[in-house]
Amino acid sequence: MTTSTPALLVEDLRKHYGDVKAVDGLDLSVAAGECFGLLGPNGAGKTTTIEICEGLLAPDSGRVELLGMQWKTDEHALRERLGIQLQETQLADKLTVEETVRLFRSFYEKGRSVDEAIGLVQLDEKRRARVGKLSGGQKQRLALACAIVGDPELIFLDEPTTGLDPQSRRQLWDLIEEFKSLGRTIILTTHYMDEAEILCDRVAVVDHGHVIALGTPQTLIGSLGAEHVIQFAVETPATPIDVGELRAIEGVRAARDLAGGFELQVSTLHRTVPALLALVARHGGELAQLTTHSASLEDVFVSLTGRQLRDE
Amino acid sequence: MSDRPNPLRELVSARFKEYIREPEALFWSFGFPILLAIGLGIAFRSKPADAVHVAIVSGTAPTEPLATYLRRDSALTVETMSADSANAALRTGRVALVVTQLPTGGLRYDFDDTRPDSRTARLLVNDAAQRGAGRSDPLASTNRIVREPGSRYIDFVVPGLLGMTIMGGGIWGLGFSIVDQRRRNLLKRLVATPMSRGQYLASYLLSRLVLLAIEGGVLLAFATLAFGVPMRASAFTVVTVVVVGALAFAGLGLLIASRSRTIEGVSGLMNLTMLPMWVFSGVFFSSENFPRVIQPVIKALPLTAVNDALRASMLRGIELPGLWPQLAVMIAWMVICFAVALRIFRWR
Numbered sequence: 314m315t316t317s318t319p320a321l322l323v324e325d326l327r328k329h330y331g332d333v334k335a336v337d338g339l340d341l342s343v344a345a346g347e348c349f350g351l352l353g354p355n356g357a358g359k360t361t362t363i364e365i366c367e368g369l370l371a372p373d374s375g376r377v378e379l380l381g382m383q384w385k386t387d388e389h390a391l392r393e394r395l396g397i398q399l400q401e402t403q404l405a406d407k408l409t410v411e412e413t414v415r416l417f418r419s420f421y422e423k424g425r426s427v428d429e430a431i432g433l434v435q436l437d438e439k440r441r442a443r444v445g446k447l448s449g450g451q452k453q454r455l456a457l458a459c460a461i462v463g464d465p466e467l468i469f470l471d472e473p474t475t476g477l478d479p480q481s482r483r484q485l486w487d488l489i490e491e492f493k494s495l496g497r498t499i500i501l502t503t504h505y506m507d508e509a510e511i512l513c514d515r516v517a518v519v520d521h522g523h524v525i526a527l528g529t530p531q532t533l534i535g536s537l538g539a540e541h542v543i544q545f546a547v548e549t550p551a552t553p554i555d556v557g558e559l560r561a562i563e564g565v566r567a568a569r570d571l572a573g574g575f576e577l578q579v580s581t582l583h584r585t586v587p588a589l590l591a592l593v594a595r596h597g598g599e600l601a602q603l604t605t606h607s608a609s610l611e612d613v614f615v616s617l618t619g620r621q622l623r624d625e
Numbered sequence: 626m627s628d629r630p631n632p633l634r635e636l637v638s639a640r641f642k643e644y645i646r647e648p649e650a651l652f653w654s655f656g657f658p659i660l661l662a663i664g665l666g667i668a669f670r671s672k673p674a675d676a677v678h679v680a681i682v683s684g685t686a687p688t689e690p691l692a693t694y695l696r697r698d699s700a701l702t703v704e705t706m707s708a709d710s711a712n713a714a715l716r717t718g719r720v721a722l723v724v725t726q727l728p729t730g731g732l733r734y735d736f737d738d739t740r741p742d743s744r745t746a747r748l749l750v751n752d753a754a755q756r757g758a759g760r761s762d763p764l765a766s767t768n769r770i771v772r773e774p775g776s777r778y779i780d781f782v783v784p785g786l787l788g789m790t791i792m793g794g795g796i797w798g799l800g801f802s803i804v805d806q807r808r809r810n811l812l813k814r815l816v817a818t819p820m821s822r823g824q825y826l827a828s829y830l831l832s833r834l835v836l837l838a839i840e841g842g843v844l845l846a847f848a849t850l851a852f853g854v855p856m857r858a859s860a861f862t863v864v865t866v867v868v869v870g871a872l873a874f875a876g877l878g879l880l881i882a883s884r885s886r887t888i889e890g891v892s893g894l895m896n897l898t899m900l901p902m903w904v905f906s907g908v909f910f911s912s913e914n915f916p917r918v919i920q921p922v923i924k925a926l927p928l929t930a931v932n933d934a935l936r937a938s939m940l941r942g943i944e945l946p947g948l949w950p951q952l953a954v955m956i957a958w959m960v961i962c963f964a965v966a967l968r969i970f971r972w973r
Contacts, residue, residue, distance in 0.1 A: 368817075369813060369817060369973060392818060392819035393819050395817075397814070397817040399810055399813060399814050399817065402810040402811055402814040403809035403810065404809075404811060404814075405639065405643055405806075405811065407642060407643045407646040407647065408639055408642060412638075412639065412642065415630055415635060416635045416636065416639050417818060419629060419630040419631060419632040419634075419636075420632055420815075420818040420819050420820040421818070421819060422629065422819070463818070463819075
């Protein structure tokens with residue numbers, strides 16, 4: 314395999330369920346050694362896409378190539394070289410951590426030792442514990458151990474941290490960083506912006522079954538032309554505030570009406586905030602709320618679709 | 626890189642561990658058939674024939690010497706009571722027969738002719754009364770008592786229980802476990818590895834056979850040691866019947882589990898499959914009791930074939946060549962079920 318062969322190549326992928334176009338003309342190319350994120354809201358078609366790539370679902374049409382091979386002709390060879398974590402797999406409760414990893418190890422010709430896989434996901438202390446007794450984060454790490462015990466070249470992780478507490482999420486991020494440093498290709502789906510920003514070299518933002526933006530997290534955020542986001546709400550203004558007025562303020566790149574307030578994308582926070590306060594005062598209103606944050610992938614998604622990525 | 630564990634051995638051992646770490650499942654497979662055998666063994670144990678209770682109505686005539694004549698027969702327990710009490714005792718089944726002495730010197734028997742013990746009592750009482758009154762029998766007769774293992778109810782029911790264990794193990798063991806793995810997305814996860822699907826299925830068959838050897842062995846050892854249930858055919862014949870039967874039910878279990886995604890769905894299918902066999906296939910009573918027109922259907926059920934073959938071999942000592950009709954039924958079920966199940970099996 315030459316280095317120019319992409320680890321994953323997807324062209325014009327389509328999968329429809331009746332009227333629902335789960336995947337609708339999706340293209341992707343992931344280079345070997347990359348950590349690539351499929352980012353999008355629930356129901357965007359991320360899981361359908363990744364399960365087609367994993368050879369678990371047949372597409373209606375389109376081309377999928379992994380490590381230069383195709384599912385139709387090279388299924389067994391591919392299975393040997395892929396590591397997969399599915400969304401919501403419940404491993405057998407009655408088996409121990411060690412027994413589970415050894416079972417998965419037995420399916421692969423070559424791979425890591427059971428001890429090594431357990432060590433990599435830091436479950437050494439739990440190796441004799443039954444799977445049913447593990448916490449959510451520990452179960453997810455065990456699933457990761459099963460995914461990497463065959464020492465795969467390409468690892469698919471579908472929503473690896475969904476439903477976990479912040480501490481477990483951070484622990485899992487550290488593990489994924491470690492696999493990245495081993496030079497393996499990782500493809501993960503997530504609907505957490507911060508996860509994609511921290512872990513992924515490149516992300517594809519997916520909505521309604523196709524890619525609406527592609528690039529490094531930094532490029533995508535940079536494409537907003539704004540580094541900061543201001544959200545505010547005004548109480549009892551004498552005259553209503555117009556979005557057009559807000560756009561005219563110095564440093565504002567975009568402004569939108571949100572339920573109960575406004576959102577501004579801003580390049581120069583230190584100039585815009587005083588001007589905004591002056592404008593609110595001119596309208597005889599009082600600020601009920603004012604928050605600012607650095608622009609994130611979340612804002613990229615909002616600016617592309619006009620919708621929040623997820624409701625929080 | 627490291628040495629690869631043997632996948633089939635790992636799969637079988639995982640099956641086995643999952644099973645023995647489930648205490649309820651252990652009870653249902655081992656405890657239940659034994660408790661049932663103990664219960665039935667006590668209920669139908671071989672014991673001196675029960676004495677039949679009969680009542681003589683007092684007041685119509687002196688109860689002697691009639692009572693003395695009747696007491697000479699050890700098979701009768703005689704009580705004297707008033708007409709009202711006697712009738713009440715008859716209605717509630719406490720006595721099987723009421724004897725009333727008529728003013729003419731004759732006897733009247735009150736009894737329910739649908740009760741076998743009442744009919745027996747009528748014959749015994751009449752015989753004892755007539756002889757006591759001086760009847761002499763024209764033909765001399767003697768009794769030789771024959772109580773032989775192989776013809777008791779416990780002998781009939783143990784092969785039935787074994788058949789039921791084979792059926793339950795195959796259908797529950799595969800059906801429940803496979804659907805549970807599918808429901809948990811675990812089947813899909815396994816299919817996402819290079820695991821051989823053939824080895825996956827083989828692991829179920831092997832673990833079933835190992836467990837069945839233990840379950841069936843415990844039941845048969847218990848039945849032989851505690852009740853003296855006979856084992857007249859060769860062990861090879863009985864083991865062959867058990868193994869072929871187990872494979873037939875494994876096929877049926879696989880077929881039942883081939884599509885369902887929920888435990889509720891598969892439980893319904895399992896009950897739908899097993900219930901007719903519990904009723905018709907002669908577990909607790911002979912399937913010959915059903916009308917002749919449906920006998921061909923009953924004979925075609927896999928549990929009937931297993932039960933008939935087990936009884937024929939264990940109780941009558943019939944070896945494999947004589948069991949071919951039953952084995953043919955089992956093999957047909959096995960082949961058809963596996964073929965259909967593998968064709969329609971939902972791996973994801």
